[in-house]
Amino acid sequence: MSSPPDLSPVAPSVGQRFLAIESSTDTLSVALGSGAVGDSVWTHTGPGAAQASTTLLPQVGALLNQAGWPLETLDAVVFARGPGSFTGLRTACAVAQGLAYGTQALGRAGGLPVLPVDTLLALAEEARFTVQQAGRTPPQGIVALLDARMGELYVAVYANRAEGLQELAPARLCAPQDLLAYVDACLEPLNKMGSPGGLLDSQVIDVLWAGNAFSAYPALLAGRSVAPLTLLPTAAALLRLAPGLLASGAAVAAQDALPLYVRDKVAQTTAEREQLRAAAAPV
Incomplete structure (x- = not known):
């Protein structure tokens, strides 16, 4: 089993250039920049999912033109590999691969490096x-949640340390009713003192819940005194992660950049749908 990537913050090298693509949700996000906070960033946000397949390449070209950066001068192409929308993940991966391969004809031997990054x-x-930009106290833990549809969630848990985000539990599918117990178990290493009221009710640990699942599941955090942050993953976030990931050796060749689906099945057969309807019917 390969070790997780080093997520420690790294100051971008002078002149570094990254293209970032995020299309794991219903929103397409594209960004071009160095990854350094305060540097110029060229961005595009628009409809994702199936529409991303027709708009992504033109938007990439438009951002490169705005920045005046030829494609072959980039240091890497960064894309969110999943979990998320199957169509969106395949689109982002295919475009990242195609752009990376395409630079071989422009003088980049071997093509551009590709950085596949977990969506969560x-x-x-x-x-x-x-939270940082709002001047708030940084949370000790971050629970990243996305609505996976079909009555499930994508969840991953991170410790927020001075040296960077540390993955405590990788992305997985989770039923809403199992979420709190699962997250409590993941966060237990962060709370050595324990709490009779549950880890997430303890004042010892400050946990930020973030994602797009809270409107879909209004009772998700019932009984917990937490204020979730509703937001989506962005290409700008990928840019900020890119320098550290590139420095840690996380880049791969285009042919080795693959989506991370987590869920292998996205549709039910007719028989399965009939079974579910029969089970839900009143007796």
Whole structure:
């Protein structure tokens, strides 16, 4: 089993250039920049999912033109590999691969490096940055949640340390009713003192819940005194992560950049749908 990537913050090298693509949700996010906070960032946000397949490449070209950066001068292409929308993940991966391969004809031997980044890591980074920009106390833990549809959630848990985000539990599917107990178990290492009222009710640990699942599941955090942060993963978050990931050796060749689906099945057969309807019917 490969070790998790080093997520420690790294100051971008002077002149570094990254293209970031995030299309894991219903929103397409594209960004171009160095990854350094305060540097110029060229961004596009628009409809994602199936529409991303027709708009992504033109928007990438438009951002490169705005920045005046030829494609072959980029240091890497960064994309959110999942979990998320199957169509969105395949689109982002295919475009990242195509752009990386395409630079071979422009003089980049071997093509551009590609940085596949977990979608929920990008979400956690966006949450961390949002809190920081608001001048609030940084949370000790971040629970990143996305609505996975079909009555399930995508969840990953991170510790927010001075040296960067540390993955406590990788992305997985979770039923809403199992979420709190699962997150409590993931966060237990962060709370050595314990709490009779549950880890997330303890004053010892400050946890930020972030994502887009709270409107879909209004009772998700019932009984917990927490204020969730509703947001999505962004390409700008991928840019901020890119320098550290590139420095840690997380880049791969285009052919090795693959989506992370987590869920292998997205549709039910007719028989399965009939079974579910029969089970739900009143006796």
